Amino acid sequence: MGSKSVEELLENSVGVHFSGLHVDDIELRNSEQQLLATAETENDCREPFVIGVAGGAAAGKTAVCDMIIEKLHDQRVVLVNQESFYYDLTEEELNHVHEYNFDHPDAFDTENLLCCMEKLRHGLAVDVPNYDFKSHKRKLPARKVNRSDVIILEGILVFHDPRVREMMNMKIFVDTDADVRLARRIRRDTEEKGRDLKTVLDQYSKFVKPAFDDFILPTKKYADIIIPRGGDNHVAIDLIVEHIRTKLGQHNLCKIYPNLSVIQSTFQIRGMHTLIRDAKTTTHDFIFYSDRLIRLVVEHGLGHLPFKEKQVITPTGSVYTGVEFCKRLCGISIIRSGESMENALRACCKGIKIGKILIHREGDNVNLSQSTKGHCR
Known part of the structure; x- marks a missing residue:
């Protein structure tokens, strides 16, 4: 697919008819734009760094996300799963749940996903749906997600909708061999979901593999970084984390004041x-x-x-x-706030001499007094 090396990419940082089509009211997003703009002004914070992690089912996306979160332990990181935004199934769909294609783009409530991501990007807390895979419906309570420095959006089709892609600062595609993905899926569905082997293979051949070929694999071209072997590729993940740290380190004030260190x-x-x-x-x-x-x-x-x-x-x-x-070092304390830092300076620099400066205003004139001993009041 014309993939580039991880190092180079870090440096430069159609479908089949689906019977379960749902149409959502998109006017909700338009009505919230003013609220989002107000929140961004009040929070006065930089936008979070948004990472999209896509790939086939059982490709190792969760492992990659977990490793990124672990390595960014000193940052505020939240994980949003696309699976949380499955539509509730109707009674008719529940009666034929084995014929429902959960790997099709129309199975996801993308409008709700966009709304939640937009709020998170503007520093607002959101309630992410809590989808129950047994009843195939959303249940209460929803998962509360607060503002963060890094947002990881993970799912098989997070690159499918261009509006979702545009929100991302980095797009990662986890590329794992089809046989490995199938073996993982069989083990997961039989051990964790209690399904028999025939059911798993039938679902894979009827829905999972065709959806991967038709919808998931074509989005690989949108990826900035392609990770072969998923969570086993520690070198790629280390490079990704370093790139994220570099981006997060570019504090807005540092761009204005080059001699400022945060x-x-x-x-x-x-x-x-x-x-x-x-x-x-x-x-x-x-x-x-x-x-x-x-x-x-x-x-x-x-x-x-x-x-x-x-x-x-x-x-x-x-x-x-x-x-x-x-x-040799000396300290200058600007009275009064600077005095609160004197003890720390003396603890770090034994015997350091400290002078004092008092700045006070008389009318429109600013007067400067200085002393090398005692306190100026």
Whole structure:
């Protein structure tokens, strides 16, 4: 299909009649545009990075998604499954459920999927349907999905509709041999769903394979990255994750201020942010966790100062090549907020001298006072 190497792609980052056709009211999406625009302004956040993961049934899409989520553990990542958006079957369709083609594009409520994805992209929480594969109907409660940094949309036909494709920043196609997919499907359906071998093979030959050839395989051409062997291809997944991290690291403020450095968020940092923002947090705990965050900021800032190479002799007599600051350091505290960072600076730099600057306004004039000892008030 003219696929390129993963490294190159990362760098450059018809159908058969279907009796179960459903028509949905698309005016709902138009009526929500103003709400989405308002939410985007109020949240004042960058759009999440949207990843589409497509491929045949049992190709290993879930394994790929799980590995990406695991490696992006320090980011807010949500997974949205296309299977959640199957239509509820009518009584007539339920009576002939073995004749229903679940692999056809018309089996999915794409309008609802588009609505949910649009809200997530604009920072709104959504209720994703909870589809029951035994009753073939949506059941309550729905799954609450909150705003995130990364949205992974997974499903066999997520590349089929051009409107869904346009939402994606990265499109991944999991390409697995047909025999492997069939073997996995047989094992899954017989062990997990209690189906007999004949039923599985009949469904595969009647619906699964034709749908793959007619609808799923043709969408491979839209993929930015094609992963052979699915979750077993650790090299490709590592490259994908690094590419995502690079994109997420391009903070909007960093594009405006090139000398600005933003500390990468981790669960530890987010946990401390949660505590200091909680109205129930005591004053003692607020100060404790604020000091921890301030020390992280100070240590990160020190890492951007110029260093030079220095060799020392270790207690074992070996030569160790390390680094030291190019010049002696001093700190300048801008009163009053800057004073809250003094203890962290002293803890990181033993014996550092700290001067103070007080900026105050008198009418339209700004006056600057400075001192190297004591406090200026």
